[in-house]
Amino acid sequence: MPERERALQSLQSTPRDVGPTADDLLTLVARGDEAAFERLYDVVSGSVFGLIRRVVRDQAQSEEVFQEVMLEVWRTATRFDAERGSANAWILTLTHRRAVDRVRSAQAATHREDRAARLDPGRPFDEVSEQVDGKLEQRQVRRCLSFLTDLQRESVLLAYYQGYSYPEVASLLGIPLGTVKTRMRDGLIRLRDCMGVTG
Amino acid sequence: MRTTSADLHTLTGAYAVNALSDTERAAFEAHLGGCGSCSQEVAELAATAARLGAAVESPPPPQLRARVLAAAAETRQVSPHVPKIADRRRLRWAGGLLAAACLAAVVVVTVQNVETSDERRLAQLSSEYSRFSDLLSTPDAKLISGTAPNGATGTAVVSASRDEALFLAKNLPQPADGKTYQLWLIGADGERSAGLVVPGSGPSVVTGLAGTERVALTVEPAGGSEKPTTVPVMSMSIV
Ligand SMILES: [Zn+2]
Numbered sequence: 253m254p255e256r257e258r259a260l261q262s263l264q265s266t267p268r269d270v271g272p273t274a275d276d277l278l279t280l281v282a283r284g285d286e287a288a289f290e291r292l293y294d295v296v297s298g299s300v301f302g303l304i305r306r307v308v309r310d311q312a313q314s315e316e317v318f319q320e321v322m323l324e325v326w327r328t329a330t331r332f333d334a335e336r337g338s339a340n341a342w343i344l345t346l347t348h349r350r351a352v353d354r355v356r357s358a359q360a361a362t363h364r365e366d367r368a369a370r371l372d373p374g375r376p377f378d379e380v381s382e383q384v385d386g387k388l389e390q391r392q393v394r395r396c397l398s399f400l401t402d403l404q405r406e407s408v409l410l411a412y413y414q415g416y417s418y419p420e421v422a423s424l425l426g427i428p429l430g431t432v433k434t435r436m437r438d439g440l441i442r443l444r445d446c447m448g449v450t451g
Numbered sequence: 452m453r454t455t456s457a458d459l460h461t462l463t464g465a466y467a468v469n470a471l472s473d474t475e476r477a478a479f480e481a482h483l484g485g486c487g488s489c490s491q492e493v494a495e496l497a498a499t500a501a502r503l504g505a506a507v508e509s510p511p512p513p514q515l516r517a518r519v520l521a522a523a524a525e526t527r528q529v530s531p532h533v534p535k536i537a538d539r540r541r542l543r544w545a546g547g548l549l550a551a552a553c554l555a556a557v558v559v560v561t562v563q564n565v566e567t568s569d570e571r572r573l574a575q576l577s578s579e580y581s582r583f584s585d586l587l588s589t590p591d592a593k594l595i596s597g598t599a600p601n602g603a604t605g606t607a608v609v610s611a612s613r614d615e616a617l618f619l620a621k622n623l624p625q626p627a628d629g630k631t632y633q634l635w636l637i638g639a640d641g642e643r644s645a646g647l648v649v650p651g652s653g654p655s656v657v658t659g660l661a662g663t664e665r666v667a668l669t670v671e672p673a674g675g676s677e678k679p680t681t682v683p684v685m686s687m688s689i690v
Pocket residue numbers: 459460482486488489
C-alpha cells in the first residue's frame with residue numbers, strides 16, 4: 253500500500269512521468285479492460301473513499317456510496333472525454349455529487365440538522381490543516397487555502413467537505429445568500445489560480 | 452419564505468461544489484448549454500474542487516476491492532453515444548446537460564433500482580427545463596428561487612430584455628376541494644393574475660412584466676379570483 257500511495261502521489265504531481273496515468277487507465281477502462289479497472293481502483297480508491305467518508309461521515313453508508321461510485325466509474329467510463337478534463341477530476345466530481353446526494357436524501361435530513369447546529373464553521377479548515385501535513389498535494393492545497401479570505405475559505409470548505417447547500421452555508425456563517433454564492437466562486441477562482449488548474 | 456436571486460453566471464462556484472438545490476442545479480445546467488464562458492469556468496472550478504477531494508485521501512476497507520471488481524465484471528458499460536431523444540427540445544436540454552463536461556456521467560446511475568427513478572426524474576426535468584433553456588440563455592436572465600415554510604419551492608427565471616418570466620413551483624401540496632392556486636404579478640399598480648397553477652404541472656410562462664416587483668402564489672376558490680383574496684403561500688421579489 254505505501255508503494256501505491258507513493259505512485260498516486262507522483263501521479264498527481266507529475267502525471268506524465270510514471271507508468272500509465274489515471275487518464276490512460278480510464279481510457280482503457282472505457283474499452284472494457286478489467287485489468288485496467290483494477291489498476292485504476294488502486295490509484296483512485298483512496299481519494300474516492302476519503303472524500304466520501306469526509307462528506308458522509310457514517311462508515312457503513314460511506315462504504316455503500318463508495319461501491320456505487322466505483323461501479324459507476326466502470327459503467328460510465330465510456331463517457332469520459334480526456335479533452336475536457338483529467339480522469340481524477342472526472343472521478344472526484346462524480347464522487348462528490350454522489351456523496352452529497354446521499355447526505356441530502358430525506359433519510360439523512362434530521363441527522364444533518366443536528367450536525368449543522370453543532371458545527372463550528374472553523375472546523376473543516378482545521379481538519380484539513382491537521383491532515384494535510386506531509387504529502388505534496390496536500391501541502392499545496394493547504395498553502396493555497398491560506399490565500400483565501402476567511403469567508404471564501406469557509407464557504408468553499410463547508411459546501412465541499414460537509415456537503416451543505418449554499419443556504420445552509422449562509423445560515424451557518426450568518427451571511428446573506430447572495431454573498432455566499434459569490435464567496436464560493438471567488439474562493440474557487442483564487443484556488444484555481446494558485447493551483448494552476450486549467451480545467 | 453427565503454428567496455434568493457442571482458445572475459446565473461455567478462453560480463459556477465456553488466455549482467462546482469454541489470451547493471445548489473436540485474431545481475437550481477437543473478436550471479443552471481440548462482444555462483450551461485448556451486453559455487460557453489460558464490461551461491469553461493465550471494470545468495475549471497470542478498477540477499479545482501476535485502483537488503480538495505484528493506487532499507483527504509483515506510483507504511477503503513480492503514475487502515471492498517474484490518467486491519467492486521466482481522460487480523464490475525458483471526456490469527455492462529453504458530453506450531459511449533449520447534442517447535437519442537426524439538424531441539428536439541429535449542435534445543437541446545440534453546445537450547445543455549452534457550455540456551457540463553465532467554458531470555455528464557452522473558445522470559447515469561449505478562444501481563438498477565436507482566436508475567429507474569433517476570431516469571424518470573431526468574425525463575421529467577428535461578421536459579420542464581427545455582422551456583427554460585431559451586430564456587436561460589438570454590444575457591440578462593436571472594434565476595430566483597425560494598422555499599416556503601411548508602417545503603414547497605418556487606423557481607423563476609426572469610429576463611427583463613425579453614419582458615418574459617417563467618415560474619415553476621415544486622412540492623406544492625394539493626389545494627383543498629374547491630380551491631386552486633393562482634399566480635400574481637404584483638407592482639405599484641396592484642396585482643394582476645398570471646393564471647392558475649396546478650401542483651405538479653410544468654412552468655407558467657408570464658409576459659408583460661413592466662412594473663412587476665413580485666410574483667406571488669395564493670390559494671383561491673376554484674376558477675380563480677379577480678384579485679388575491681388570501682395571504683400568499685409563496686412570494687418572491689423579481690427585481
Ligand atoms: Zn453563463
